[in-house]
Amino acid sequence: MQASQRIDKWLWYARMAKTRTLAQKLAVSGHVRLNKDKVSAASQTVKPGDVLVVTKGNHQKILKVLQPGTRRGPAPEAQTLYEDLTPPPPEKPEAKAEQREPGAGRPTKRDRRQLLQLKRVKQFDTS
Template sequence: MQQASQRIDKWLWYARVTKSRTLAQKLAMSGHVRLNKEKVTTAKQGIKLGDVLTIALPRRLLVYKVLDLGARRGPASEAQLLYEDLSPPPPPKDEGKPEQRDRGTGRPTKRDRRQLIRLKQDTPGDGF
């Protein structure tokens, strides 16, 4: 029989938001998780079906609607059945070419280094 509610740290771990349950506890207690727009301050906070979680990670924002409470940490395909992803799309990446440097500036290429070595070997020494 499925539980009526589940600890938020367990659910975050089951849904593969974090790599370990300890990290899920720290994430919940750090204030980076909101449950139905309310900041979560404890890892034992209970969640139930239909709740909306907003999770602020370092490089992205996740918005998940809880569809099911997990029973175990299974494969990613099983974890995706626990939530509906309502996250905003990531900002568009700059598709332009990488910035080109003028020839001869920056680090020498492997070819340049080989030419320098050859040049040093061909020049006469101090005359000894």
């Protein structure tokens, strides 16, 4: 087994990109940092112990390379190539349902049923 590997190949093996071509574009476009330095070429090599920061859209992953890949296998096999150092996202406060004042705004389904029931009762009490 080799001690180092091209960064585009490693990104593809680790399933950070769907195709090898997309992995090359990701590396060259400046969305990948290798040990705090921007990757300038897809042929740059990674070795065990290197830290990669991969930015895709609004998401950023911090990965520590554990071993070079040998093939693009299933996801559990790909996860053995790296250690995910990405901090967990901050917890959002749980939004509770807002309580509204009775009679304010549009009637709820429950309110409409009660109104209909009242109207039915009044129709039969017309004696």
